[in-house]
Amino acid sequence: MQLHETPILDEHWQGFELSRDDVFRYVWIWHGSNIRLIAVYADGLSCEYEHGWCYPRDPELVAKAVADWDPDTQDEPMGWHKRPTWPVRQAPRRNENPQHNRARCEHGSYFLDDGCRVLNCRDIRAHEDRARSTARGTA
Ligand SMILES: [Zn+2]
Known part of the structure; x- marks a missing residue:
């Protein structure tokens, strides 16, 4: 994952890209009383997002969750309280971190x-x- 030192403004989503990997760009957007972290296809061809996680309205908290996250081995980041998307993201090398990748409910709890x-x-x-x-x- 390539983590940006300074978040990059995303004009389309009106949010900030925090990082990217081979498949997705990870962008946070204001969303009602939450922030939604979204996984947008990096190829730019789709106008939809594939995965989303809702956080409190605290951009620093979301930036830290993304910085601490290894999308190669961890299905999902930590710290969110609602997953509005289905199916659950699967990390390409998820077998390397079974503890992190235990089943979580839509509210982020193991x-x-x-x-x-x-x-x-x-x-x-x-x-x-x-x-x-x-x-x-x-x-
Ligand atoms: Zn739950």
């Missing part, structure tokens, strides 16, 4: 180990439903 602070988290419900149907299937 929900299988830590649960989720959001009541009625959809990912936890889906996990429980799958566990129930598996249990029935093997009975």
